[in-house]
Structures are given as C-alpha cells and as structure tokens.
Amino acid sequence: MRRWRCVAALTASALLLGACGTDGEDAGAKPGASGGTEKVTFEFWHSATAEPLKSFWADLVKRYQAAHPNVTIKNVGIENDSYKPKLATLTQSGRAPDLYSTWGGGVLKQHVDAGLVKDLTAETADIAGDFTPASLVPYRFDGKLYALPTDIGMVGFWYNKALFARAGVTTPPATWTEFLDTVRKLKAAGITPIALAGKAKWPGHYYWAYLAMRVAGLDALRQAGETGDFTGPGFVAAGQRLKELVDLQPFQKGFLGADYSTPDGQAATMSNGRAAMELMGQWAPAVQKDAGKGLGEDLGFFTFPTVEGGKGVATDAFGGGGGLAVGADAPPAALDFLKFALKEENHRKAVEAGGVLPVLKGEESAVTDPGIKAVSETLSAATAFQLYLDQAYPPAVGQEVNDAVAELIAGEKTPEEVASAITETAKSEAE
Incomplete structure (x- = not known):
C-alpha cells in the first residue's frame, strides 16, 4: 500500500x-x-x-x-x-x-x-x-x-471548423449535453463526428478520465488513488456518460482496428477531413500534419465540456x-x-x-x-492539473484503465464492470 x-x-x-x-x-x-x-x-x-x-x-x-x-x-x-x-x-x-x-x-x-x-x-x-x-x-x-x-x-478537443460550420454548429460545446447535441448534428449532416484510435486504447482512456474529473471531481480521484477503490458513484457515472456517447456511434468506420499515427489512423482521419473532432494532446497539430494533409486555419481547439451536476470545473486540466x-x-x-x-x-x-x-x-x-497557443493559454488559466491516469498509476493499474475503457467503448463491459476491473487491479497491486 x-x-x-x-x-x-x-x-x-x-x-x-x-x-x-x-x-x-x-x-x-x-x-x-x-x-x-x-x-x-x-x-x-x-x-x-x-x-x-x-x-x-x-x-x-x-x-x-x-x-x-x-x-x-x-x-x-x-x-x-x-x-x-x-x-x-x-x-x-x-x-x-x-x-x-x-x-x-x-x-x-x-x-x-x-x-x-x-x-x-x-x-x-x-x-x-x-x-x-x-x-x-x-x-x-x-x-x-x-x-x-x-x-x-x-488534452482537449481539436476540431475542424469547416465541418462544424457545415453541420450548423457555430460555437464549440461547453457542456456534455451540448457536446452530444453537436455529435448528433454532425451525424445528421453526414459527417463522422469523432476520430478514435480504438486499437491503441490510450486515446480512449482520455474520455473516461476527463468524465471522472468532471463528474466525480479531483478530490474523488485523489481518494481513489489512495484507497485503490474506483467503484464510487462518480466513476460509474463517468462510464455511463461515456456509454451515452458510444451509443451514438460517433467514431469512424473501423475505429476499433485503428492506431493513432498510422496512415489510416486517428490523426490521419482527422487531418484529411474525414472526422470533425479528436480528443488529443498538444502534439495533435504536428502529428496531423505528418500523417495527412493538415487542416491549417480550419483547426480549432476547445476544452473538455463540463457535466451538468458534476463536481469538476472547466478549468481543471488533464494531460x-x-x-x-x-x-x-x-x-x-x-x-x-x-x-x-x-x-x-x-x-x-x-x-x-x-x-x-x-x-x-x-x-x-x-x-x-495558433492551436498550440490556445492550449498554452488554456493551461495558463488552469486551476488544477491531473496527470494521465495510465501514467499516474502503477503500470498494471494504468494498463487496466486503458483496457477496461476500451472494452466499454467496444460494448464489451458495462460502466460498473469498468470501475470494478480497475479497482480489482489496484487492490491487487497494493497487496
């Protein structure tokens, strides 16, 4: 322990x-x-x-x-x-x-x-x-x-301004409800909302981690880090919110077999205009340019939305x-x-x-x-900072976070099972 x-x-x-x-x-x-x-x-x-x-x-x-x-x-x-x-x-x-x-x-x-x-x-x-x-x-x-x-x-959302405009989305979503509405509008316009490297797994953990921050709050993450118990209602709710997104089928075709920086991976899908958003770190613009055409002035950035009723705030940064x-x-x-x-x-x-x-x-x-400057300015205004969960915790626990969340995204685990799997690994690591 x-x-x-x-x-x-x-x-x-x-x-x-x-x-x-x-x-x-x-x-x-x-x-x-x-x-x-x-x-x-x-x-x-x-x-x-x-x-x-x-x-x-x-x-x-x-x-x-x-x-x-x-x-x-x-x-x-x-x-x-x-x-x-x-x-x-x-x-x-x-x-x-x-x-x-x-x-x-x-x-x-x-x-x-x-x-x-x-x-x-x-x-x-x-x-x-x-x-x-x-x-x-x-x-x-x-x-x-x-x-x-x-x-x-x-980590934050990088988005294609031109695709947002085509779908009638005039401003980036600030709340989870607005975010899900944005996904629906993009799908209605025939646009793939999100690029995701499902095979790599670590990009998927960003969603669950951020939702845990927004729903349960950083104090809950600290307590779970000390006790190894991630079965609290805030963590289960984070999985439920993620399942809401997954149920909308927002990701590109074949995302479960996609890597991040390969020619047919997440970065290239975003860079070549085949998806409207990706949740990724400050390196995203550089990797997009390397993997595809690049979006130039059409590339924008916004922070992960808040969740109505959640304990986290928009200025809590993850990365x-x-x-x-x-x-x-x-x-x-x-x-x-x-x-x-x-x-x-x-x-x-x-x-x-x-x-x-x-x-x-x-x-x-x-x-x-411009994109990197947006990240820098957001960081400068951040009230708190959370390290990637798959790096903050011991390797076995971090890997379980990635694996369990990937299974939720693939429809193979429930939000409750994700929380239990991470807890089981954390408890075992502490013995």
Whole structure:
C-alpha cells in the first residue's frame, strides 16, 4: 500500500504557476562528462518519430556529436504505440536505455524503485530552477528529481471548423449535453463526428478520465488513488456518460482496428477531413500534419465540456508532458547531452516549430502556432492539473484503465464492470 500511495500522490492537482525570463548558456564539453578523448557510446530512446520533433532531435544529436567527437549517440526513434511495450520489455529485464522518454508518474516510479534510473537531483541543481514548477511535478518522488521535462500540455478537443460550420454548429460545446447535441448534428449532416484510435486504447482512456474529473471531481480521484477503490458513484457515472456517447456511434468506420499515427489512423482521419473532432494532446497539430494533409486555419481547439451536476470545473486540466530519464548505468555523456538539449536557445527551437509547449521560464513568447497557443493559454488559466491516469498509476493499474475503457467503448463491459476491473487491479497491486 505504501508504494501505491506514493504513486497515487501524483493524481493530486498541481497549481500551474507562471514564468519569467532566463538566459541560456553556451554548449560545451564538461570535464568528466564528454570532454575527454575516451570513446563513449550511448543509446537515446524516444517516440519523436513525427515532424517537427524528429528533425529537432536528429539535429541536436548531430550538433552534439560534432562538438564531442569522442561521443556516439545511437538515436533510436520508436513510434509511440510500439515504444511503450518495448520499453516495458527492456525494463522488466532489469535494464533501461541510457537516455529515454518518460511521461513520469507511476511508470517512472516503478523504474525508480527498481534502481533503473539515476537520481538527477544533485547533478541538475544548477538548472532545475530554469524550469516552470508544474513541468517538474511528474518526475519528482520524495523530493528527488528523476527526469527533466521536455514538454508539458493538456488534452482537449481539436476540431475542424469547416465541418462544424457545415453541420450548423457555430460555437464549440461547453457542456456534455451540448457536446452530444453537436455529435448528433454532425451525424445528421453526414459527417463522422469523432476520430478514435480504438486499437491503441490510450486515446480512449482520455474520455473516461476527463468524465471522472468532471463528474466525480479531483478530490474523488485523489481518494481513489489512495484507497485503490474506483467503484464510487462518480466513476460509474463517468462510464455511463461515456456509454451515452458510444451509443451514438460517433467514431469512424473501423475505429476499433485503428492506431493513432498510422496512415489510416486517428490523426490521419482527422487531418484529411474525414472526422470533425479528436480528443488529443498538444502534439495533435504536428502529428496531423505528418500523417495527412493538415487542416491549417480550419483547426480549432476547445476544452473538455463540463457535466451538468458534476463536481469538476472547466478549468481543471488533464494531460501531462514528456521528459527524459537517464539510465542507472548510462555514461556521464548521456546527462551532458540532456543538459545541452534543454538549454533555452536549443529547446526554444522545438517550441517555435510547434512541437512542444514551454517548460523553461521565458519560452512563452516562442509559441506561434495558433492551436498550440490556445492550449498554452488554456493551461495558463488552469486551476488544477491531473496527470494521465495510465501514467499516474502503477503500470498494471494504468494498463487496466486503458483496457477496461476500451472494452466499454467496444460494448464489451458495462460502466460498473469498468470501475470494478480497475479497482480489482489496484487492490491487487497494493497487496
């Protein structure tokens, strides 16, 4: 129970704080890190396989290696839905990549407990203050820092303004009732309302998680995180609201077999105008452009609707970001490269390209993409923040959330069965 509660603490809301300016430093080799002549090779695992981040990281690797001829970085980009199981397989064998992407929360905590990652607290004390406080939250346990953030953001609805207009929808829905009405109007106009990667599962969990926040409220999520009990009426009601949506058959044909970023997946379906909405994080515009034609000025963003009578509020945000952890056996050059990548003058380029949101103080002015700017502004006004449930909890519990919600969406589980399945896994994990 002690380990479960430590992980569950990440489900608590975190106040999103503002930021002020900072100056970057020139990159350079550091004694004992990568400035010697000894040959060093390390692996860098990440899921940035779409533009602009694919080229961003490739360029950083190239520049770092040019400045440090003794260092070879194996740049291993793995598509998101393959990345998670491959990382899980490696860490279950008792190893971790030298430098690798993490979403923090319960998954990273498990790696920490297994001794697979380095405690970066002391070695990053000189730069930790450069980051916005909220961006560091998913990577801290017991006051120690085990990864550095590269992105932060939130999940919301991305929508096609032209398709909304064709269906006679003039403003984005603000309540769940209005949202269901919007779905009906889109269907009546012959438009597929929502693109969903049913095969990937994790995009579906966003609906249940947000509905739990809106219906039961963040306090209920915190309590469930501590007790492992998700059978309360608010969680069952969240499933019932989701079933209301599923019963309208809002998703594209073949959605149960669709992945997220494949040519026929969720992002491409949205990007090519074959669906009016997708519930996705701040990376959506970039992946849409990479997967299809892109919507340009027709792409809009709105927050997840409130639920009438629910305890949650519209300004409670759900999402997370991305960070990089350093494996316990990694050479010093891995952390040196990470620090190089996160210098303001380097990371700012990823923000300007629309690939990520600011995690460093002073980067806010680099946000130029209208959609990403909308997310940034929504985050800045957020009253509380909830980490993705499949990352906030231990891996087995997070996977059960994804699996159980996917079965509800497929019509194979009832709302009550979803709540019971998650609870059973959480209780088992706590024993």
